[in-house]
Amino acid sequence: MATGYGRIARDGLWDNNGVLAMLLGMCPTMAMTTSATNGLGMGLATAVVMAASGGLVATFRDYITQEVRIPVYILIVASMVTLVDLTMNAYMHDLYKVLGLFIPLIVSNCLPLARLESFASKEPVLPSLADGVFMGLGFTLALTAIGAVREILGAGTLFADASLLLGPAFSFMEVRVMPETMGTLMMILPPGGFLVTGFLVVGKRMIDVAGGKAIQMGGAHAV
Structure with a gap:
């Protein structure tokens, strides 16, 4: 099973990364990556929802009929989003005001629903929970990376207002x-989101191609 969980982790973090490979969840990716802090907050909220929803769907998959599965998935995701929304409003209110409408919109994010349909509805609870965690973390890494590039090029800062998300002790992360x-305003506007995301997608695919060629050459030498 270790190999299975290793495969799940690799899929979520890299091979089938929701943003950089499957190009899902583009709405929050474009809207909430004006800074690394916003990307991190949105990604972590989505990861919690995905992990909890995946575990619940896997638990009750034998009782969810084919005809009503999509409404049930949406109801489960909406319930988890409501819990996350209320929690952030209570304990991280400043960040909650920044993320605003996009927390409830996790319900309509294609990525959680896609993983529930393709994985959690077919697999046991623990692998489904792991899939939700790693897919969510992969989503978080992508949003944070895009936000970091846009923030540095657009505002000259990195992890501005990180203390709102992680607490005052993490104010050291706020770097100019x-x-x-020297900042370029376009990078924190919508065109910047498309540009940075496009370059990162291309970069990932170039790494994948280079890695595939290296494996083929290694196999040829072994033969």
């Missing part, structure tokens, strides 16, 4: 990388 006057 370059003078404010």
Whole structure:
């Protein structure tokens, strides 16, 4: 089973990364990556929802009929989103005000529903829970990376207002990388989101192609 969980982790974090490989969840990706902190907060909220929803669907999959599965999945995701939304409003209110409408919109995010349909509805509870965790973490890494690039190029900072998400003890993460006057406004506007996401998708695919060629050459030498 270790190999199985290793495969689940690799799929979620890299091979089938929701943003960089499957290109799902583009709405929050474009809207909430104006800074690394926003991307991290949105990604972690989505990861919690995905893990909890995956575990619940796997638990009750034998009782969910084919005809009503999609409404049931949406209801489960909506319930988890409501819990996350209320929790963030209570304990991380400043960040909650920044993320705003996009927390409830996790319900309509294609990524959680896609994983419930393709994985959790067919697999046991623990693998489904792991799939939700790693798919969510992969989503978080992608959003944080996009947000970091856009924030550095657009505002000259990195993890601005991180203390709102992680607490005052993490204020050391708030770094000014370059003078404010050197920032390019376009990078924190919608065109910047598309540009950075596109370059990261291309970069991932180039790494995958290079890795595949290296494996083939290694196999040929072994033969």
